[in-house]
Amino acid sequence: METEVIAIAMDLLHGPVEGTGNITSGGTESILLAVKACRDEAAARGIDAIGANLVLPRTAHLAFDKAAHYLGLEIRRVDVDGDYLADPAAVADAMDERTLLIMGSAPCFPYGLVDPIPALGELALERNVWLHVDACVGGYLNPFAEREGVELPAWDFRVEGVRSISADLHKYGYAAKGASTVLHRSPEQHVHQSFSADDWPAGAMTTPTVAGTRPGGPLASAWAVLHYLGVDGYRERTRRILSARRQIFDGLPAFGLRVYGDPRLALLAFGPEEGDDLNIYAVWKSMHDRGWFSGVVANPSGIHMMLSPSHEEVAGDYLRDLGEAVAAARQGDASGLHPPVRYG
Numbered sequence: 338m339e340t341e342v343i344a345i346a347m348d349l350l351h352g353p354v355e356g357t358g359n360i361t362s363g364g365t366e367s368i369l370l371a372v373k374a375c376r377d378e379a380a381a382r383g384i385d386a387i388g389a390n391l392v393l394p395r396t397a398h399l400a401f402d403k404a405a406h407y408l409g410l411e412i413r414r415v416d417v418d419g420d421y422l423a424d425p426a427a428v429a430d431a432m433d434e435r436t437l438l439i440m441g442s443a444p445c446f447p448y449g450l451v452d453p454i455p456a457l458g459e460l461a462l463e464r465n466v467w468l469h470v471d472a473c474v475g476g477y478l479n480p481f482a483e484r485e486g487v488e489l490p491a492w493d494f495r496v497e498g499v500r501s502i503s504a505d506l507h508k509y510g511y512a513a514k515g516a517s518t519v520l521h522r523s524p525e526q527h528v529h530q531s532f533s534a535d536d537w538p539a540g541a542m543t544t545p546t547v548a549g550t551r552p553g554g555p556l557a558s559a560w561a562v563l564h565y566l567g568v569d570g571y572r573e574r575t576r577r578i579l580s581a582r583r584q585i586f587d588g589l590p591a592f593g594l595r596v597y598g599d600p601r602l603a604l605l606a607f608g609p610e611e612g613d614d615l616n617i618y619a620v621w622k623s624m625h626d627r628g629w630f631s632g633v634v635a636n637p638s639g640i641h642m643m644l645s646p647s648h649e650e651v652a653g654d655y656l657r658d659l660g661e662a663v664a665a666a667r668q669g670d671a672s673g674l675h676p677p678v679r680y681g
């Protein structure tokens with residue numbers, strides 16, 4: 338089953354025929370394993386990998402910090418550009434001879450934007466470092482959005498410098514929680530993802546993922562859902578997500594709200610126009626009280642949305658409530674309201 342799911346993923350993400358990978362428990366494990374493979378591949382080339390660094394755009398998921406913490410690596414975060422995208426020049430400036438890995442998101446969680454993977458790929462090849470694409474959110478959505486006419490920069494194995502990709506089955510693959518994929522361009526690099534030991538009485542053990550005995554439930558769910566939905570099912574769900582996104586986009590300007598950057602998929606963040614002192618967190622609180630549960634972002638302050646197919650039917654209701662929440666926040670006393678979560 339795992340081999341079949343990985344083959345489907347490789348096909349969707351334009352991987353080479355020899356490309357390989359594993360099912361993991363989630364995006365965090367997929368990222369951890371890609372970083373571990375990168376570190377151990379460097380060590381196998383005689384590089385002192387302990388304390389080496391990863392250079393990340395500020396929008397990279399904190400799973401990279403977790404991976405670095407577990408693996409004894411240093412994280413260097415650099416600012417994104419004016420469009421909230423990874424800035425390859427800033428990444429290049431932060432790199433040194435101890436840099437092992439750079440990354441781009443497809444898309445990033447905070448703003449839903451696809452980083453300029455082709456430019457990051459060129460940088461990775463030029464400096465001979467590993468480029469990981471975090472497509473945890475987009476891995477099983479972007480291929481179908483592209484089939485629906487959404488234009489994205491090349492973001493997968495089509496970009497030569499991309500060595501590994503994380504893509505979550507339990508997000509837009511619609512599988513039960515506990516299923517992601519980590520994909521490698523070649524078996525030669527994949528082998529460094531494994532852990533091997535033999536110094537005990539029961540013989541050698543080699544495991545490719547963090548678990549020893551791996552749970553089969555999420556894998557079976559992922560396999561079944563992939564077959565149940567098929568390309569047509571994924572395309573139909575993607576069309577509904579894109580319709581919800583369009584409705585939200587079109588409705589925001591009437592309330593003096595703007596979307597941050599140019600998100601074309603299922604994630605987006607929005608807030609007031611520059612210079613408008615609307616307390617967007619008061620709007621968030623008011624929407625929360627009405628039963629709309631979403632996240633927030635900071636720098637700039639905003640409301641964060643992760644759209645599902647079923648949001649197509651409620652986007653109109655959401656906008657109606659949002660209009661009322663914005664009007665109330667503009668009139669009311671919002672003092673004492675703070676961002677419910679702080680990033681950065």
Ligand SMILES: Cc1ncc(COP(=O)(O)O)c(C=O)c1O
Nearest residue numbers: 363364365398400445446473474
């Ligand atoms: C872009 C991105 N990468 C990685 C992760 C981590 O995935 P998980 O929560 O499955 O470990 C997430 C989770 O939302 C994400 O949005």
